Amino acid sequence: MFKTVRAKITVCFSVAIMILFLLFGITGYHVLRDYLIQMQQENQTRLAQSLCTSITFFKQSCENLAFELLGTEDIVWRLDEVAAENNYIKNIYVIDKTYDTIGTGDTKKVRTYLIDRISTAERYEGNVIWDSGYDTQSMMLFGKCQFEEETENSCYLFLQIDNSHILDLFHQFRLQNSQRFSLKGITNSFEVTEQGFFYNYYDNYKELLHTEITMDDWYLRTWSDKALIMGPAKGLLGQMVKVLIAALAASLFLSAVLAFWITRPIKGIKETMEHYGKGDFTFKARVSGKDEIADLGNLLNQMAAQIFKLFERVKEEEEQSRRLELQTLVYQINPHFLYNTLDSVNILARQSGNLRVAEIVTDLSRLFRLGLHQGREAVTVRDELMHVTYYLKIQKIRFDEQLSWELKVPAEIMEYEIIKFILQPIVENAIYHGVKGRDEPGHIRVTACEKEEFLMFSVVDTGNGMNPHALEQLKKRLRAERIDDVKQKGFGIWNVNQRIKLCYGESCGIEVESWEGEGTKVSIRILKHRKA
Numbered sequence: 001m002f003k004t005v006r007a008k009i010t011v012c013f014s015v016a017i018m019i020l021f022l023l024f025g026i027t028g029y030h031v032l033r034d035y036l037i038q039m040q041q042e043n044q045t046r047l048a049q050s051l052c053t054s055i056t057f058f059k060q061s062c063e064n065l066a067f068e069l070l071g072t073e074d075i076v077w078r079l080d081e082v083a084a085e086n087n088y089i090k091n092i093y094v095i096d097k098t099y100d101t102i103g104t105g106d107t108k109k110v111r112t113y114l115i116d117r118i119s120t121a122e123r124y125e126g127n128v129i130w131d132s133g134y135d136t137q138s139m140m141l142f143g144k145c146q147f148e149e150e151t152e153n154s155c156y157l158f159l160q161i162d163n164s165h166i167l168d169l170f171h172q173f174r175l176q177n178s179q180r181f182s183l184k185g186i187t188n189s190f191e192v193t194e195q196g197f198f199y200n201y202y203d204n205y206k207e208l209l210h211t212e213i214t215m216d217d218w219y220l221r222t223w224s225d226k227a228l229i230m231g232p233a234k235g236l237l238g239q240m241v242k243v244l245i246a247a248l249a250a251s252l253f254l255s256a257v258l259a260f261w262i263t264r265p266i267k268g269i270k271e272t273m274e275h276y277g278k279g280d281f282t283f284k285a286r287v288s289g290k291d292e293i294a295d296l297g298n299l300l301n302q303m304a305a306q307i308f309k310l311f312e313r314v315k316e317e318e319e320q321s322r323r324l325e326l327q328t329l330v331y332q333i334n335p336h337f338l339y340n341t342l343d344s345v346n347i348l349a350r351q352s353g354n355l356r357v358a359e360i361v362t363d364l365s366r367l368f369r370l371g372l373h374q375g376r377e378a379v380t381v382r383d384e385l386m387h388v389t390y391y392l393k394i395q396k397i398r399f400d401e402q403l404s405w406e407l408k409v410p411a412e413i414m415e416y417e418i419i420k421f422i423l424q425p426i427v428e429n430a431i432y433h434g435v436k437g438r439d440e441p442g443h444i445r446v447t448a449c450e451k452e453e454f455l456m457f458s459v460v461d462t463g464n465g466m467n468p469h470a471l472e473q474l475k476k477r478l479r480a481e482r483i484d485d486v487k488q489k490g491f492g493i494w495n496v497n498q499r500i501k502l503c504y505g506e507s508c509g510i511e512v513e514s515w516e517g518e519g520t521k522v523s524i525r526i527l528k529h530r531k532a
Contacts, residue, residue, distance in 0.1 A: 017250075021243060040229045041209050044175050048211045048222050051173040055166065055183065056215055062088070062141055062161060066128045070145050070157055079104050090138050091160040105160065110134060114158055117142055120188075121156050130190040130218075137163050139192065166192045179224040186217045269297055272304075380531055381448065381455070382414040388423050388446065395431055402441050403431065409448040416455060417531045419503050425492045426459045426510075426522045434463020434520055450528065454508070457524040466514040474512055493522075500526055 065086065069075050079092045083104045091105030095114045101107040113134040120129055121144045128143040142158040170181040183192040208223040275283035284301050379387075385407055392405050427444060435442030445460045466474065478497050497510040504527045514520040 025243075036229050037209065037226060040175070040224065040226075041211070044179070044209060044222060044224060045211045045213075047173045047175055048213055048220060051169055051181075051222075052213050052215050052220055054169050054173075055218070055220065058088075058165060058169070059215075059218070062159065063128055066141050066143060066157065066159055069159075070128070070143050075145065075155075075157065076102060088162055088165045089159055090162045093158040093160070094155050095158070096155040103158075110158075110160075113140075114142075114156070117158070118156055129188060130185055132189055132191050133160060139163060139166075139190065163192050167194070170194060176224055176228060178228050179222060182221045184219055184221070186214075186219060188217075190218070269300060272297075272300060377419055378417045378529075379420040380414065381409065381416050381418060384418060384420060384423050385409060385414075385446070387420070388427050391424050391427060392444070399431070399435065402438075403435055403444070404441060405444040405446070407446045409446070410450075413448060413450055413455060415531050417529045418455065418526055419499060422496050422500060422524060422526075423457060423459065425496050426524070429493060430459055430461035430463065430520065430522070434461035434465075437464050438462075453528055454525050455528050457526075458521060459524075460519060460521045462519045465516045465518050465520050467516045471512065471514045478510060478512070496524075500524070 065082070069078070069082065072078065076094055079094065079102070083089050083092050091103055091110075093101060093103030093105065093107060093110060093114055095101045095111075095118070097118075099111070099115055101111050101114060103110075117129075117131065117140070120131075121142055125144050126146060128141055131140040131142065133140040139161045140158055141161055142156060145155050145157055166183060174181075180194045182194070184190065207226050209226055210221070210223045212219060212221045272283055284304070389407065392403070396403055423446065427446065430444050431442075435444065443462045446457070447460075448455065448457045450456070474493075477494055480494065493510065493512075501509050508526045509524075511523045511525075512520065513523070
C-alpha cells in the first residue's frame, strides 16, 4: 500500500500518537474526575467536622447559660439583662404553672407555644430541650427551673435563640456556593435547614456528594453538586483534543528527521563513557528499543552498576573497620582511672573508717553500671550526667578541697538520648590537665542547652589553660582521621570527637577554647534525639 519507508513511518507514527493521546485523554479525564470528586468529598467532610466543632461550642455555650438561669431564683428580674448581654438570644420567656407569662418579647404571640412545651419540660426535668421554635428564624432552648428547695411557684424558662449564628457558621464553612446544610436533632424536632433542602436533596440525590456527622443528640448533614466540580476535568478533555491535533502535525515533521534519532543512542553511550572516565559510575546510559545498540547500553549500565557496588562495598568495609576500631577504644578509654580509684579505696581503707570506703565502692559500682548500660550505645542525658556525677564524687575523695564542680542542665533536655561516654572523658581531662596542675582549688562547670536542632554541652575548668601553640596542636589532633596520627596523650578526646562525627555527622563534634592562666572550655555539639 505504501511504496516508501517514509510513508510507512509517517502513518504508523501518527496513528500511534493518536491512539496514545486518546487513551491518555480518556484515562486522564476519568482519573481527574474521580480525584476531584474524592478531594471534594474529603474537603467537604473536613470542613463539616470543623463546623461541627464550632456548632458544638455554640450549643454548649447556650446550654451553660440555660443551666445557670434555671438555677437562679431571681430569674424573672434578669431577663432584660441576660438578653442584652448575649447577642445570640432573641427573646427570653418565663411561664409558671398557672400559665402566667413574662418575657422580653410578645408573650401573647408565643403563649400557646410555651404552654404546649410544658409537658416536655416536665418529662425532661433536670435537662434542657432544644426545639425549632415557633418560626423559621429561631431555635428554642427550654427547661424546668431547678431551685435548691422545691416550691409551688416553680416555673419554666424559654430562650429564643436566633438562627442567624448557625447560618453564619454554615456560610463560613461552605466549600462552594451550591453546598447546603441541615442541622437536626435526633431525639426531638429541632432543625435548622437552609433553603432548597427538599428539592436539592431528594429530587437530585444521585448527583450530590453527601456528608453526615453525628454530634451527641444532633447531626449535621451537608451536600454539594458534583456537576459543578467537573469543570476542570472537561477542560482537560478539551485541551487533550488540541494537543492531539498538534501531535499529529508534529508527527509529520518528526518522520522527516527520523534518521537523526538513529544515531542518538550511540551519542548517549559516548556521553556515558565520558562520565565513567571521570569516575561517575552513577550515570546511566539512556536505552530504548531492543536492537544491538540497546543491548550494548544495557551491558554498559550493568558493568557500571557492578563497579559502583564494588566501590560502595569497599567503602562500607572500611567504615565498618573504623567503627570496630573506635568501639574497641571506647572500652580502653579510662584504664588509669580504674587504677587511681582502686588506689583511693586502698588509702581510705588504711586512713579512715569503713563508711567512707563503702561510699566510694558504692559510687564506683554505680559508675560502672551506668557505663555498661546493658551494652547499649545510647543513654539519656540524665544517665550521662549521673555517670559524670559519680565520677566526680570518686575524684573528690582523692582531691578533697582542691576540686569542686557544678552541673547546670535544664530539666527539659534530660530525656534526650545521646551516645554514652562523651562527657566523662572531657571532665577527666579538665581534672588531670586543669585542676590537678594548680595549687589553689579548681572548679569544673558542666552546662547544657538546646540550640535549634542541636544539643550543646560545655565543660569549663579554672585550670592553667593552654598557650596558643598548645591549643593549636590539640585542635590539629582532633582533626586527625586515624588513630595512628594521634599521640597517646590526646586519644581520649579524639575518640569522643570521632564517635560523635561518626554517629551524628560532620556538623557535630568538639570545639576547644583555652586561655592561658585562666582555664579551658570544651564545647560539644550533637543532634537532638528524643528517647522513644
